[in-house]
Amino acid sequence: MTPDAIKVACSNCNLRELCMPVGFDLADLARLDEVVATRRKIKQGQTLFNSGEVFTSLYAIRTGFFKTSVSTEDGREQVTGFQMAGEIMGLDGIVNDHHSCNAIALEDAEVCVMPFSNIEDLSREFPVLQRHVHKIMSREIVRENSVMLLLGNMRAEERLAAFLLNLVQRLHARGFSKSEFVLRMTREEIGSYLGMKLETVSRTFSKFSEEGVIEVKQRYVRILDPDALQKIFNPQPCI
Amino acid sequence: MTPDAIKVACSNCNLRELCMPVGFDLADLARLDEVVATRRKIKQGQTLFNSGEVFTSLYAIRTGFFKTSVSTEDGREQVTGFQMAGEIMGLDGIVNDHHSCNAIALEDAEVCVMPFSNIEDLSREFPVLQRHVHKIMSREIVRENSVMLLLGNMRAEERLAAFLLNLVQRLHARGFSKSEFVLRMTREEIGSYLGMKLETVSRTFSKFSEEGVIEVKQRYVRILDPDALQKIFNPQPCI
DNA sequence: CGTTGACTTGAACAAGATCAACCATTGTGG
DNA sequence: CCACAATGGTTGATCTTGTTCAAGTCAACG
CATH class of the missing domain: 1.10.10.10 (Winged helix-like DNA-binding domain superfamily/Winged helix DNA-binding domain)
Structure with a gap:
């Protein structure tokens, strides 16, 4: 565990309304705390994860601002999104157990580290969490659809x-x-x-x-x- | 139920290697059959679903070829993907309980209708199905990332x-x-x-x-x- | 066999890229 | 504290890629 990692709780997080706990009652919220293993601070310009790295966790932004990007082999960069507090990063890593994009902090940031195995275990137990994870992924698909419209038309x-x-x-x-x-x-x-x-x-x-x-x-x-x-x-x- | 809907099984589908059943053993396969409610035939040029329609199900393509698209208000169309046998459509509908894109058959097609509530229920029971659903969604996110790279760069x-x-x-x-x-x-x-x-x-x-x-x-x-x-x-x- | 929808090709045009020069802001070391 | 380098931003001139408009070809089909 890195020195800047500390134990934390969703149940008293002020991003409740925007982040993972959307639609949870108080009892569920207590259990939801289990999905967050630690927090992690990222300095401006540092990467949270890079393309090719092993995927273990999703990340919820507590503070700060990120960009995600992919690159061609000859070095052209495509920024695929800008993420702010309450948004989730890392979904790209699930399919191949490796990340396929880079996440870079555009200002000093702090994220909640949510090991994906915790999320999977807990979402089998809590339909409301299961549903929420599905919605987060679907939302990202819909967002990217609209970026395709923007870029194409x-x-x-x-x-x-x-x-x-x-x-x-x-x-x-x-x-x-x-x-x-x-x-x-x-x-x-x-x-x-x-x-x-x-x-x-x-x-x-x-x-x-x-x-x-x-x-x-x-x-x-x-x-x-x-x-x-x-x-x-x-x-x-x-x- | 439409007249062209019939009861079917994944366990003897020849798309086993490409579609939902990836990585399932025989026992699980039998239970997986429960997710598919019916099949549905779509003629060339017909829509499987349209933007704005209520979302109930994911669709696995058995035969045929589809395009998905989104549109601007002033009528410009952006094709967001081409889908073929074994691929899954409808993930866009999860987040708002309504579809946000159109799916149109480019040749006569047949799809397996998988009510999403069945998928959610069963994937709480079968971690291997849960994992597979997550991977399908993640794969779509990664695909769209690479289309963004293509369109942008x-x-x-x-x-x-x-x-x-x-x-x-x-x-x-x-x-x-x-x-x-x-x-x-x-x-x-x-x-x-x-x-x-x-x-x-x-x-x-x-x-x-x-x-x-x-x-x-x-x-x-x-x-x-x-x-x-x-x-x-x-x-x-x-x- | 004529009509229709899809496709090809040419010529003119325009949006945005490229190249280049310059300006603003910030941070650093003497 | 100031000079100045470094980074990021603006603006102009020119060029290129791909669009637009237009005409013509091809294949399928009633």
Whole structure:
């Protein structure tokens, strides 16, 4: 056990409403504590796991912000997602007992380590946990479907609008502002996620800014006209 | 129950090696039969399920070929996958109890209908089934990760090469030829999956053909130089 | 045998990539 | 504390890839 690992409990975690315990009553919550073995701190820039490593656990983010990515053999990186508090990482490792993507902390972070064997054992006992695990995996499949739609069908402006709206919506669900936030990732990482180059990301930010839809200063973003953003992302069919 | 629904068994299905029963011993196999409620035939062009419909079951393909797709509000379609015998559809529906994509038969097909409540009940009893369900979902997440890489980072030729190699590899696992096959989908559907226009798909086919890498005649494809395809898909880093 | 849907091919065009220069912010060592 | 390097971000000019539009081919089928 690493020195920064400590024993912890879901039952008094303030992420109850977003994380694994969703839909558990108090009695179940006590048992759920068994799935979390330890916590682990990851410094900004450090990896939680890398492609190729043996899979043992899922990870629930307590604090901090991550990106996950896959790479081609010739070194091109595709960011596959950005994860924040209450979200689960590591699902990619189940199928082959090895991770197939990298998880890197974009700010100092702490995760709950949940050995997958604990999850499997306990979810045989608790249908509510079983159902929750299934939903988490299904949610990830649905999310990736929508990223495929974004990458396959949308233009640069639509992609960035969709990205900003998704981000602010998730932040808002965690008690942050509906309109302003600080990006945790670089233009290059945004571009990698959205299938565009960092220059195009920067230009699109500038364009939105000129149009008065957002205010940008480096990593700080304020959404001035959410409806306009929504309209860019989700244009009406031309009748 | 629809008239074309009949009672069936996994234990004597010839897809045992590819479908749900992977890794089950004979005793377990008998119980596994309980998860399949019925079979259902779907004619070419018919939908198995549509986005928005209530989710009740997963579907294992016995025969035939499907595409799954999602759409934007203004009617742009993104094909999210092509599925063949032994593959499982419907995982998208678990998270919200409603499907979020469409599944359409590209040729006359038959599926095993597996009510998800049966799967959940039985997988609490059989760790091997529980594990298998988790792996199926994880495999889908990993597949979608690699499609994101393809859509976000690859050029047209790389995309089509990757697509053809993936298709032939899956067909080969089902006993078909390593080198020739008949496409079940149109150029437009391939293009939608790969994030390119049907004209670009057609041109890229022609280019591969001129280079002697493949032979194409309409939907018939023969791979003449698999190594060349592999190299297009997976170029070496320039040192 | 004509109609239809799928496919191919060419020419013009545009979105985004690439290349390049420059600016802003942060952190570090003298 | 300041100089300056390093990293990240912006902006302009040019180029490329793939899109769009258009015309024509092919195969299947009623």
